[in-house]
Amino acid sequence: MFFELPQQQSEILMKKAFTLIELLVVIAIIAILAAILFPVFAQAKEAAKKTSCLSNSKQLMTSILMYTNDYDDTPPQTSWQKDKTNKYQVQWSWLVQPYVKNIQIFVCPSDPTPQIPNKPCVGGVLKQDGSCDAQVPALSFVNNYNVMPAHDWIPVSMTSYASPATMIVFADRRASLEEFNIAIGPWKGADGFQDWNSAYGGSGQVCPNQVLGTDYFYITESDMMGPNGVQSGTDNLELMRVMWDRHNHSGYGQGSSNYAFSDGHAKNEKFSQTLNPSAYQWGDKWYPQPAPQYTPDGSSWNSSCY
Numbered sequence: 054m055f056f057e058l059p060q061q062q063s064e065i066l067m068k069k070a071f072t073l074i075e076l077l078v079v080i081a082i083i084a085i086l087a088a089i090l091f092p093v094f095a096q097a098k099e100a101a102k103k104t105s106c107l108s109n110s111k112q113l114m115t116s117i118l119m120y121t122n123d124y125d126d127t128p129p130q131t132s133w134q135k136d137k138t139n140k141y142q143v144q145w146s147w148l149v150q151p152y153v154k155n156i157q158i159f160v161c162p163s164d165p166t167p168q169i170p171n172k173p174c175v176g177g178v179l180k181q182d183g184s185c186d187a188q189v190p191a192l193s194f195v196n197n198y199n200v201m202p203a204h205d206w207i208p209v210s211m212t213s214y215a216s217p218a219t220m221i222v223f224a225d226r227r228a229s230l231e232e233f234n235i236a237i238g239p240w241k242g243a244d245g246f247q248d249w250n251s252a253y254g255g256s257g258q259v260c261p262n263q264v265l266g267t268d269y270f271y272i273t274e275s276d277m278m279g280p281n282g283v284q285s286g287t288d289n290l291e292l293m294r295v296m297w298d299r300h301n302h303s304g305y306g307q308g309s310s311n312y313a314f315s316d317g318h319a320k321n322e323k324f325s326q327t328l329n330p331s332a333y334q335w336g337d338k339w340y341p342q343p344a345p346q347y348t349p350d351g352s353s354w355n356s357s358c359y
Contacts, residue, residue, distance in 0.1 A: 245335020
């Protein structure tokens with residue numbers, strides 16, 4: 054037996070259902086809201102990562118200062134080796150570990166490819182035969198050679214700097230020059246000077262008798278954009294190793310990076326600000342001194358300075 058609903062009840066049921074047009078309108082509204090909100094959520098997430106990265110930079114800089122306080126205000130080298138035969142690769146990140154409570158501060162949350170050791174030391178034990186690399190498990194920062202020089206240079210006391218508040222100690226690190234498929238070496242720092250020989254680009258080797266403005270120069274924005282910079286496909290200009298657009302990924306000169314300074318503070322700024330010649334943040338001059346010419350095994354370092 055079939056029963057027919059009263060006309061009034063049938064109309065009520067029909068009114069409770071959505072029409073196809075109404076459903077399409079709702080879907081369109083949701084799509085519009087998603088298009089508006091998702092970028093906002095992504096920006097908020099990146100802003101949180103940038104803040105966390107800046108906090109890590111500040112904590113790591115504090116750890117470096119604690120290390121220097123124990124060593125007559127002198128920072129470590131980028132990496133240390135006894136001589137050219139005995140290459141015990143002991144990097145600065147390994148040396149400041151005892152002053153760090155959380156090893157995660159060596160990594161920036163925005164860095165998808167932090168540097169890892171080529172040959173990790175198993176169990177954190179350094180082998181004296183040089184068969185492992187003494188470095189933290191992952192590292193997102195590149196040091197300024199002017200503060201923490203390479204193994205064949207001697208760092209000076211941090212009290213020697215003319216302007217500690219504008220002397221960068223480390224910055225966000227670039228893992229590679231992706232467009233040229235060139236990886237940046239794990240033991241490399243970066244210096245903000247270039248040699249007089251523009252065909253070579255950055256030198257990183259400034260002898261005590263060389264004069265700023267005659268023998269070596271500040272790096273400029275035009276240098277970075279020129280044939281020795283982003284056009285070269287190399288890191289001869291060593292500031293190419295800085296990830297200047299780690300945050301706000303918008304290309305050279307548009308993004309920003311976190312920088313830690315020798316007075317202990319850290320801040321986020323555009324790369325162009327670090328190259329301001331009136332307040333050059335990679336050092337008002339070259340400070341490190343060349344290591345002794347001859348190493349214990351009789352080989353030579355920095356022979357051009359002697």
